[in-house]
Amino acid sequence: MSAGNAQIADITPQIVSEHGLSADEYERILEILGREPNITELGIFSVMWSEHCSYKSSRVWLKNFPTTGPQVICGPGENAGIVDIGDGQAAVFKMESHNHPSYIEPYQGAATGVGGIMRDVFTMGARPVANLNALRFGSPDHEKTRHLVSGVVAGIGGYGNCIGVPTIGGEVNFDPCYNGNILVNAMCVGLVDKDRIFYAAASGVGNPVVYVGSKTGRDGIHGATMASAEFDDDSEEKRPTVQVGDPFTEKLLLEACLELMAEDAIIGIQDMGAAGLTSSSVEMGDKGGVGFELDLDHVPCREEAMTAYEMMLSESQERMLMVLRPGHEDQATEIFEKWGLDIAVVGHTTDTGRLVVKHGSNLMADIPIGALANDGPVYNRPWTPTEPQAMIAPEDVPAPLSYADTLSAMMASPDLCSRRWIWEQYDHMVMGDTVMRPGGDAGVVRVHGSNKGLAITTDVTPRYCFADPVEGGKQAVAEAWRNLTAVGAEPLAITDCMNFGSPERPEIMGQFAGCVDGMSQACLALDFPVVSGNVSFYNENNGQGIHPTPAVGGIGLMSDIDQMATIALKDVGDALILVGDERGHLGQSLYQRDIVGRTEGAPPPVDLASERRNGDFLRALVTQGTAKAVHDCSDGGLYVAIAEMALASNLGADVTIAESSLPRHARLFGEDQGRYVIAVAPDAAASVEQNAADAGITAVRIGVTVEQPVLTVDGADAVRLDDLRNVHEGWLPKFMDGATT
Amino acid sequence: MKSSVIVFPGSNCDRDVAVSLEKSTGTPPSMVWHGEAQVPDCDLIVLPGGFCFGDYLRCGAMATHSPVMKDVVSKAEAGVPVLGICNGFQVLTEAGLLPGVLMRNASLKYICRDVFLRVERNDRVFTGQYRENQVIRIPIAHHDGNYYADDDTLGELEDNDRVAFRYCDAEGDVTPDANPNGSAHNIAGIYNARGNVLGLMPHPERLADVALGGSDGKAMFDGLLEALQ
Numbered sequence: 003m004s005a006g007n008a009q010i011a012d013i014t015p016q017i018v019s020e021h022g023l024s025a026d027e028y029e030r031i032l033e034i035l036g037r038e039p040n041i042t043e044l045g046i047f048s049v050m051w052s053e054h055c056s057y058k059s060s061r062v063w064l065k066n067f068p069t070t071g072p073q074v075i076c077g078p079g080e081n082a083g084i085v086d087i088g089d090g091q092a093a094v095f096k097m098e099s100h101n102h103p104s105y106i107e108p109y110q111g112a113a114t115g116v117g118g119i120m121r122d123v124f125t126m127g128a129r130p131v132a133n134l135n136a137l138r139f140g141s142p143d144h145e146k147t148r149h150l151v152s153g154v155v156a157g158i159g160g161y162g163n164c165i166g167v168p169t170i171g172g173e174v175n176f177d178p179c180y181n182g183n184i185l186v187n188a189m190c191v192g193l194v195d196k197d198r199i200f201y202a203a204a205s206g207v208g209n210p211v212v213y214v215g216s217k218t219g220r221d222g223i224h225g226a227t228m229a230s231a232e233f234d235d236d237s238e239e240k241r242p243t244v245q246v247g248d249p250f251t252e253k254l255l256l257e258a259c260l261e262l263m264a265e266d267a268i269i270g271i272q273d274m275g276a277a278g279l280t281s282s283s284v285e286m287g288d289k290g291g292v293g294f295e296l297d298l299d300h301v302p303c304r305e306e307a308m309t310a311y312e313m314m315l316s317e318s319q320e321r322m323l324m325v326l327r328p329g330h331e332d333q334a335t336e337i338f339e340k341w342g343l344d345i346a347v348v349g350h351t352t353d354t355g356r357l358v359v360k361h362g363s364n365l366m367a368d369i370p371i372g373a374l375a376n377d378g379p380v381y382n383r384p385w386t387p388t389e390p391q392a393m394i395a396p397e398d399v400p401a402p403l404s405y406a407d408t409l410s411a412m413m414a415s416p417d418l419c420s421r422r423w424i425w426e427q428y429d430h431m432v433m434g435d436t437v438m439r440p441g442g443d444a445g446v447v448r449v450h451g452s453n454k455g456l457a458i459t460t461d462v463t464p465r466y467c468f469a470d471p472v473e474g475g476k477q478a479v480a481e482a483w484r485n486l487t488a489v490g491a492e493p494l495a496i497t498d499c500m501n502f503g504s505p506e507r508p509e510i511m512g513q514f515a516g517c518v519d520g521m522s523q524a525c526l527a528l529d530f531p532v533v534s535g536n537v538s539f540y541n542e543n544n545g546q547g548i549h550p551t552p553a554v555g556g557i558g559l560m561s562d563i564d565q566m567a568t569i570a571l572k573d574v575g576d577a578l579i580l581v582g583d584e585r586g587h588l589g590q591s592l593y594q595r596d597i598v599g600r601t602e603g604a605p606p607p608v609d610l611a612s613e614r615r616n617g618d619f620l621r622a623l624v625t626q627g628t629a630k631a632v633h634d635c636s637d638g639g640l641y642v643a644i645a646e647m648a649l650a651s652n653l654g655a656d657v658t659i660a661e662s663s664l665p666r667h668a669r670l671f672g673e674d675q676g677r678y679v680i681a682v683a684p685d686a687a688a689s690v691e692q693n694a695a696d697a698g699i700t701a702v703r704i705g706v707t708v709e710q711p712v713l714t715v716d717g718a719d720a721v722r723l724d725d726l727r728n729v730h731e732g733w734l735p736k737f738m739d740g741a742t743t
Numbered sequence: 744m745k746s747s748v749i750v751f752p753g754s755n756c757d758r759d760v761a762v763s764l765e766k767s768t769g770t771p772p773s774m775v776w777h778g779e780a781q782v783p784d785c786d787l788i789v790l791p792g793g794f795c796f797g798d799y800l801r802c803g804a805m806a807t808h809s810p811v812m813k814d815v816v817s818k819a820e821a822g823v824p825v826l827g828i829c830n831g832f833q834v835l836t837e838a839g840l841l842p843g844v845l846m847r848n849a850s851l852k853y854i855c856r857d858v859f860l861r862v863e864r865n866d867r868v869f870t871g872q873y874r875e876n877q878v879i880r881i882p883i884a885h886h887d888g889n890y891y892a893d894d895d896t897l898g899e900l901e902d903n904d905r906v907a908f909r910y911c912d913a914e915g916d917v918t919p920d921a922n923p924n925g926s927a928h929n930i931a932g933i934y935n936a937r938g939n940v941l942g943l944m945p946h947p948e949r950l951a952d953v954a955l956g957g958s959d960g961k962a963m964f965d966g967l968l969e970a971l972q
Contacts, residue, residue: 159853163884164794166755250753250797340778342752429855429884431949432792434759439956448954563954 013038021048027379034373042311042359042366049277049315050284051378053539059381059505060537063518067532068525073494074533081122081202081273083533084194085494087559091449092196093456094128097136097189097499097555099538103244104186108153112186113161113247114319119190120167121273124256125322127200127263128192131433132447133162135172135188136460136499136553140181142416142737147176150184152738157247158188159427164249165256168436169428170445172460176416179464182543187499189555191458193449200263202272202282203289204325204351209269211283211294211349212331214338215255215321217304221245222278222317251320251343258341259322267330274321280314282323283349283357288375290325293352298361302344310359310366325351385511388471394589394603396668405670406719408597409641412671414729415596416737418638423734437563441650443488443634448563455560457491463637464549466605469590471513471550475520476608477675482556483528484634487617488678490567490624491558493528498535498554503547505539513550521552527610528617530556567624567632570650571707576630577687578655578705580640581694582616582677583609586668592638593671606673612699613676619699620678628690631681641670643679644705645713649727654712657705670715681707744972746772746787749815751806751834756792756948760828763948764789767964768972777809786971787824788815790831792884792946802845802887803833812838824868824971825940829885832932832942841935841942842900843892848885849925855884857957858923860908860931860945861915867934869941870907872966878915879959881950883923883931888944890926890933897927907932907941 018028021044031039031047039047053059069077075092076084082096100115112135120130135158140147162169167190204211222245262268270290272282279301283294298313308316326334331347338345352358357374359367402408412418425440437455438446444459461481467474479496486493498521503510525531541548560566588594589603623629631651635643641657648655659669682690687703694701711723746764750757757774764787765771773783777795782788796805806812812834819825819840827835835841848854857880862873873879892900900906908931912921917929924944932943947960 156852163853163855163886164753164755164797166793248797250794250799253753253755253794340776426856427853429853431855431882431884431946431955432755432759434762434949434952434955437954437956 013041013044017044021045022052023048027051030379034370034377042314043369045311045315046280046367046369046374049280050374054276055281056378057537058379059383059539060500060514061380062382063515066518066522068522069531069533071529071531074531075196077533078535081125083495083497084199085533087449087454090196092194092199093191093557094123094126094194095189095191095497095555095557096122096534097187097497097553098122098536099499099501100186100188101184101501101538101541104154105184107244108150109157109160110244110246112154112157114245115186115188116158116161117247117249117252117319118275119188120165120252121275123190123192124259125200125271125273126194127198128194129260130167130190130192131435132191132445132458133167133169133189134445134458134460134555135186137172137174138180138185138551139176140184141178142176144181148738154186155424155427161247161249163429165253166432168430168432170430170436170447171440171458174421174424175464177464177549179549183541183548185501185541185551187553189460189497191456191557198263200268200271202270202286204270204286204292205290206269207292207351207353209328209351210326210331210347211296211351212324212326212334212345213301213321213348214324214345215343216248216251216318217302217344218308218313218316219304219318220308220312220316223312223315245317245319247319254341254343255320255322258338258343262334262337265333267326267333269325269327271322271324274323276317278316278318279323284371284374286323286325287357287371293354293356293358293371294349295352295358296349296360298359300346300348302346310361314359383505383511384508385515386508387512388516391469391602391604396586396588396665396672399588399594399598401665401667402597405715406721409645409721410726410729412592412596412638412642413645413726414733416733417592418642419733420731421734422731423738438489438566438568442569443485446489446560446563446566453562453564455563455566457486457489457558457560459485460553460555461485462551462553464551465590465595467517467552468549469603469605471516472520473605473607475517475552476524476610477605478552478554479521479524479528479530480608480610480613480675481636482554483530484617486556486558487621488567488632488634490565490621491560493530493556493558495531495533496554496556498532498552500535500537501541501548501551501553502539503542510547517550517552524608524610528614565625565627567629569633569647570631571647571653571655571681572630572651574653574707574709575684576681576707577684577703578644578707579680579682579687579690579701580677580704581620581680581699581701583612583674583700584664584669585674586664586672587674588668588672591671591673606675608675615697616676616699619694619697623680623690628682628686629680630683633679635677635679637673639671639673640679645726647679648713648723649730652711652723654708654710654723655705656708657715659704660716744768744770744787744968745785746789747775747782747785748772748789748791749775749777749811751777751795751809753795753797754791754793756828756946760789760791760948763951763964766951767961768968775811777806777811779811780814782811782814782818787826787967788818790827790834792829792831795830795834803830803837806834807838816840819940822937822939826869827942828946828948829944832944833887835940835942840940841933842896843890845887846889846891847887848889853886854923855882857882858945859911859913859921861911861917862908863906864904867938868967868970869963870966871970872962876915878911878913880957881945881947881960883945885944888924888926890930892927900933903936905934905936906930907934908943
């Protein structure tokens with residue numbers, strides 16, 4: 003029999019185009035096969051060569067990322083990245099986008115994003131120990147924003163809470179550029195013993211290919227293709243391509259997989275994520291240099307009369323594909339049946355290097371695996387660098403009429419208000435190791451059974467990246483490094499989630515190239531390599547791209563959680579010290595955008611050498627116990643940083659910033675990089691300043707903590723913390739209740 | 744002291760409570776799969792938090808049909824102390840070991856945060872290391888913790904001092920504002936008539952370790968050891 007004799011549909015140019023393949027790409031398929039593909043084969047090519055799976059527009063740039071270091075066990079290219087955390091253990095982590103599904107169906111889109119990223123982690127043998135999420139929504143006054151926030155948050159909680167992995171942090175921005183294309187980036191971190199790591203490489207000939215987990219349905223067919231196209235007003239008609247999550251089944255799958263992984267039964271394992279059975283077979287076959295023969299008659303199906311095309315392209319959730327050592331089928335069956343899950347031998351490995359798919363008595367596909375995985379198109383797309391914007395002198399940005407009122411307004415603004423309404427809907431304590439809950443600079447989980455800690459953060463400032471992709475890219479990595487440093491952790495590595503507009507537009511590719519350049523510079527300077535990541539292009543709505551949003555997920559190691567620093571002020575009379583140089587940079591600051599109402603100008607530059615110097619100095623102060631409270635200065639600048647430290651403690655602060663050539667508002671609201679505010683005992687302040695000076699680091703006393711819960715600057719502008727807390731905590735719940743827009 | 748933790752498909756606080764039990768009692772509990780016919784002989788049975796069977800039908804409803812529950816019920820009726828935390832409390836109400844039902848939170852949202860509880864009595868095996876009317880701080884983490892029972896049942900619970908914990912403010916005042924989920928009479932936990940079965944929505948095992956931000960939950964496990972060893 004020959005491939006396609008059961009499928010008589012002619013492949014017309016229209017069908018090719020509906021599969022998101024260009025005429026050139028189709029020509030290449032004809033060349034590879036030496037004949038016309040049938041519809042199943044066309045579907046398989048289309049998902050494997052989609053932007054989502056093949057990275058065809060980003061690959062030429064992504065290779066510039068630094069990906070190595072003594073701490074790196076596994077870099078990009080696997081399901082997740084892996085770093086060494088000592089004592090024979092490793093951390094496995096990755097962040098991934100689920101933007102398009104979340105816009106169409108926010109609850110299920112976000113939920114399945116969380117489910118997918120957790121599978122990427124436990125498919126490598128790791129038990130997930132923490133989830134985070136980086137969310138970007140449209141303007142608060144856009145008609146869909148409330149609905150999207152509500153659905154996404156409920157979806158993330160609904161999945162993570164049920165499976166029992168704490169959601170310990172993340173970030174949220176609101177900006178009109180996301181009105182028609184929100185971003186939902188989910189990150190998961192897991193723990194594994196170094197000698198029990200599993201990879202997605204098959205090997206051997208005649209070894210059983212085993213399907214486990216949920217049954218296959220018609221959901222999510224062409225999800226990877228959807229993620230590789232722009233949105234328009236008809237996008238909501240794509241709802242049937244959004245998958246539906248079942249966290250209970252994923253919990254069972256997690257436990258069953260980890261139980262089987264403790265045995266010596268698995269050769270290779272890969273979750274069925276985007277492009278389902280197709281990509282899991284192709285990736286395992288390609289990595290191991292073997293062929294796969296699948297018999298779809300054995301695939302557990304949820305619906306009747308599913309075709310080969312549908313089974314190969316379904317993105318039904320909570321499924322895994324494994325290659326077992328021969329003779330271990332019964333052991334695997336016993337474990338999966340105990341957990342009430344389907345398990346079926348659906349094929350075997352071959353020495354042909356081909357993906358052969360049979361259904362009934364028919365041959366439905368016969369394609370060289372190497373061609374699917376590696377011979378897809380790679381585009382070096384035209385790109386134009388982003389025009390640099392002028393630096394804005396602090397004097398050119400007007401000062402506020404009232405500092406106290408301005409602080410209150412900023413603390414109650416959508417981008418700076420408390421996120422409590424969100425994280426109280428996430429179980430952030432399950433597993434009993436969350437030693438730093440949400441609301442600090444980073445989330446921290448204890449490494450179970452030890453006194454070590456993993457600090458985790460997600461960061462990017464999209465408005466900086468839009469104004470200057472290179473500096474914005476640097477800043478995203480530097481801020482992640484800074485947040486880990488601020489809690490006292492040694493930063494180890496990052497994962498990235500590159501959210502951009504259409505790569506077919508040169509200015510978008512210019513943003514991409516610039517961000518990769520900036521991020522790479524920072525990764526090198528900070529010894530903070532990229533070990534995993536994901537690219538999401540086509541984040542556009544009606545031709546309008548989002549701000550470039552390369553979300554960075556960073557993890558760091560703490561050797562002793564008792565040394566961890568928090569942002570809360572501790573004792574009355576402590577000295578407040580600002581570590582890092584003041585430049586009064588107001589361009590692209592939240593003050594300039596939200597108070598003055600201007601969005602032009604260059605973002606704050608990142609000096610990577612001083613970033614490193616300041617951070618290493620700061621971390622030593624934390625681990626020595628000298629710094630009693632630490633907070634980095636980021637969005638909103640120094641004034642907001644001190645206010646957040648005071649709110650976290652209910653101790654007041656008298657800030658004094660009298661002597662300077664810089665305007666007062668630039669000092670208070672400027673978003674200069676590489677800075678931290680610390681609180682130290684009064685008798686330690688002089689030596690901290692001296693040690694900093696010896697190391698060539700600027701560290702100046704800027705105030706003192708006081709018992710009265712009031713924040714003052716230079717003896718004036720008193721703000722009562724109770725009032726500040728009310729507006730800071732109030733905005734998001736009121737907005738979600740429909741009280742504000 | 745020997746304890747057993749029942750593990751249902753979808754339980755996810757089984758390890759957390761096992762850690763707390765081992766820390767307080769010095770002995771790791773037996774982890775008992777829901778499909779077992781028998782709970783081993785022990786001094787305490789714990790039904791942990793989580794989402795057993797995904798909470799898909801109704802929280803805790805499916806678990807009552809697990810084979811192990813027959814023995815849990817008969818041991819409870821024979822006087823073995825049984826502690827149901829969060830999802831475990833829901834299972835106990837579905838199994839008929841405790842009255843009432845846990846409805847969806849009044850806010851309709853999942854809530855994870857520390858709450859204050861007033862310890863209503865300290866003469867049960869679970870509360871020996873608390874003072875009567877002591878205010879403790881431990882977290883809740885649930886979507887369905889809104890305790891409801893008809894007036895007769897509530898009257899019986901009140902008249903017989905079967906309310907174990909009530910949501911309160913930091914000063915111990917039982918107020919509507921301190922009620923996180925809409926529970927009748929601010930009820931956070933109740934006993935059966937005999938006093939050997941306790942169900943509560945808050946998680947004592949989550950604040951039984953100062954590294955996690957508090958240890959008010961530890962006294963429950965310490966008290967169990969003292970009472971049952």
